[in-house]
Amino acid sequence: MNKKTNRRKFxxxxxxxxxxxxxxxxxxxxxxxANSLDGEVLFTLDALPYEFKAxxxxxxxxxxEIHHDxxxxxxxxxxxxxxxxxxxxxxxxxxILSKVGSYSAGVKNNAGxxxxxxxxWKMMKANGGGLPTGAANDAINASFGTFDQFKTKFxxxxxxxxxxxxAWLVAKDGKLNIGSTANQENPLMDISELKGxxxxxxxxxxxxxxxxxxxxxxDYIDAWFNxxxxxxxxxxxxxxx
Amino acid sequence: MxxxxxxLTYAFDAxxxxxxxxxxEIHHGxxxxxxxxxxxxxxxxxxxxxLSIEDICKNISKYPMPVRNNGGxxxxxxxxWTLLSPNGGGLPTGPLAAAIxxxxxxxxxFKTKFxxxxxxxxxxxxAWLIKNASGxxxxxSTPNQDNPLMDIAEVKGxxxxxxxxxxxxxxxxxxxxxPDYCTAWxxxxxxxxxAKRFAM
Ligand SMILES: [Fe+2]
Ligand SMILES: [Fe+2]
Numbered sequence: 001m002n003k004k005t006n007r008r009k010f011x012x013x014x015x016x017x018x019x020x021x022x023x024x025x026x027x028x029x030x031x032x033x034a035n036s037l038d039g040e041v042l043f044t045l046d047a048l049p050y051e052f053k054a055x056x057x058x059x060x061x062x063x064x065e066i067h068h069d070x071x072x073x074x075x076x077x078x079x080x081x082x083x084x085x086x087x088x089x090x091x092x093x094x095x096i097l098s099k100v101g102s103y104s105a106g107v108k109n110n111a112g113x114x115x116x117x118x119x120x121w122k123m124m125k126a127n128g129g130g131l132p133t134g135a136a137n138d139a140i141n142a143s144f145g146t147f148d149q150f151k152t153k154f155x156x157x158x159x160x161x162x163x164x165x166x167a168w169l170v171a172k173d174g175k176l177n178i179g180s181t182a183n184q185e186n187p188l189m190d191i192s193e194l195k196g197x198x199x200x201x202x203x204x205x206x207x208x209x210x211x212x213x214x215x216x217x218x219d220y221i222d223a224w225f226n227x228x229x230x231x232x233x234x235x236x237x238x239x240x241x
Numbered sequence: 242m243x244x245x246x247x248x249l250t251y252a253f254d255a256x257x258x259x260x261x262x263x264x265x266e267i268h269h270g271x272x273x274x275x276x277x278x279x280x281x282x283x284x285x286x287x288x289x290x291x292l293s294i295e296d297i298c299k300n301i302s303k304y305p306m307p308v309r310n311n312g313g314x315x316x317x318x319x320x321x322w323t324l325l326s327p328n329g330g331g332l333p334t335g336p337l338a339a340a341i342x343x344x345x346x347x348x349x350x351f352k353t354k355f356x357x358x359x360x361x362x363x364x365x366x367x368a369w370l371i372k373n374a375s376g377x378x379x380x381x382s383t384p385n386q387d388n389p390l391m392d393i394a395e396v397k398g399x400x401x402x403x404x405x406x407x408x409x410x411x412x413x414x415x416x417x418x419x420p421d422y423c424t425a426w427x428x429x430x431x432x433x434x435x436a437k438r439f440a441m
Contacts (some may be wrong), residue, residue: 070417109363162310163365163385164408183364206365206408207417215271215409 042083042091043114045076046121054126058223060212068121071207075113075184082106093118097188108191112184116166120203122232129226136199136233143176151225153178154200158221164205169233170196171240180204197240200233243281244294246274247319255327259425261414269322272409276314276386283307294319298390309393313386317367317403324402326431333432337401337439344378351380352427355404358382359423365407371398372439382406401438402430 048068053061082088086104090096093115100108131147132140144150150169158167161180170177170187172195179194181187186201187194202224209220249269254262284290289297289308294316301309332348333341345351351370359368362382371389373379374397381389381396389398404426411422 066416074417105363162306165364206412210408210412211416214267214413215275 041080042089043076043079043093045073046118048121050124050126055124055128055227058226059124059209063209063211066211067203067207068117072113072117075110075117078106079110079114082110094188097186098190100189101191108189109184112186112189115188116184116186116201116203119198119236120201123201123229124224124227125229125231128229130228130230132233133230134234135237136230139171139176139237150178154202155218155221158202158204159218161204167202167204168194168196168198169200170194171199171237172196197236199236199240200228243285243290244277244315246277247322249322251325251327256325256429259428260325260411264409264411264413267413268405268409269318273314273318276311276318279307280311280315283311295390298388299392301391302393309391310386313388313391316390317386317388317405320400320403321405323434324431325429326434327429329431330428331432333435335436337432337436340378340439345380354380356420356423359404359406360420362406368404368406369398369400370402370435371396371400373398399438399441402435 045068048064051061052064052068055064082104083090086107088096088103088107093111096103096107096111097115100111103111131137137147140147140150144153154167154169157178157180161167161182163182165180165182166184166186167180168178168187170179176199177194177196179187181192181194185192187196187198202221204217204221206217209217213220213223246269249265252262253265253269256265283305284297289304294312297304297308297312298316301312304312332338338348341348341351345354355368355370358380359382362368362384364384366382366384367386367388368382369380369389371379371381378401379396379398381394381398383389383391383394387394388403389396389400391397404423406419406423411419415422415425
């Protein structure tokens with residue numbers, strides 16, 4: 001059996017074994033929400049803008065598939081169920097994040113998970129990386145001196161986030177800052193210490209790299225720099241203005 | 242004196258198929274080793290070098306974050322390995338079994354509650370069965386490498402069993418299916434060791 005067949009078979013097995021249990025790892029057993037969804041779904045999972053294997057060898061196809069189809073899917077499903085259960089009708093994820101402190105921990109976790117992952121997928125592309133372009137290049141140099149100084153600081157924030165979380169480059173008051181958040185919190189949340197418009201983000205939950213890098217988070221971070229889509233960074237910078 | 246990585250008392254593959262050999266090898270040799278190394282670095286030249294890991298945990302609010310994260314990591318993993326056994330699983334016996342029935346009704350109820358604590362700990366952390374100050378059993382969970390011995394813990398007590406629910410504990414074998422890992426883990430729980438701890 002060749003490698004490809006092996007992988008396909010593995011995915012099938014994973015797929016079959018997980019049916020019905022995905023949501024369990026997140027908040028509450030699925031059964032707790034039975035019949036609570038009244039047909040209206042507020043949030044949907046977008047397809048990736050590239051193939052699962054597009055980021056290889058930096059991020060492997062299986063990691064991308066499970067990360068998108070299982071983890072992100074679970075955040076979306078749980079968020080929809082919780083919104084239905086708690087009577088939330090707000091359709092803008094940004095608005096929910098901006099007052100997330102007034103909702104349940106479940107809404108915070110899953111709204112953050114949905115927003116963060118949606119942005120993260122767009123932050124990467126095949127043949128990405130290299131030096132920042134356009135306004136991103138100017139803003140990074142203005143705030144950090146050089147790209148290398150920026151990179152060192154961003155790597156440090158990514159490595160030093162203990163446990164699960166995210167590293168961020170944010171724009172606030174015309175300046176860029178680097179920081180990190182715990183679990184699925186993010187800089188748009190009212191409860192966040194780090195605030196600003198997300199310009200670049202990196203998932204440092206172990207699920208983002210464990211299949212390929214195991215305990216070597218630093219190697220994952222280094223490799224991830226080769227996938228950055230600077231066009232998205234520039235688009236986020238425009239939003240911040 | 243510095244802290245050292247305790248050897249496992251069973252082979253890496255001893256807990257298969259419930260916990261795979263590669264996970265055990267990396268978990269013990271890389272993750273736990275890193276906590277030991279980083280803890281030793283964090284306390285080098287301080288009075289904490291003369292203390293037990295339990296005493297450090299009990300006063301953890303007096304130490305900087307690296308001691309809390311790595312001291313907790315060292316204590317929790319050291320405990321975790323002893324509470325696993327290839328001959329584990331089944332039911333607790335003796336006074337521990339009686340105390341579980343008294344606190345939770347019966348073993349199945351206890352298991353359901355413990356599984357729920359393990360499943361609902363969002364992000365990285367641990368699920369615990371503890372003996373509280375009044376000698377009663379309680380279930381709780383902690384984030385990251387905190388534990389119920391720590392003075393900063395929301396629920397405090399003496400750990401009887403602990404389950405690592407960091408993704409590194411199960412991702413190679415179970416990926417996103419944390420509940421499957423928790424279900425499998427019951428097959429390797431070392432009830433003899435748990436009973437000893439309950440008697441302490
Ligand atoms: Fe993720
Ligand atoms: Fe661990």
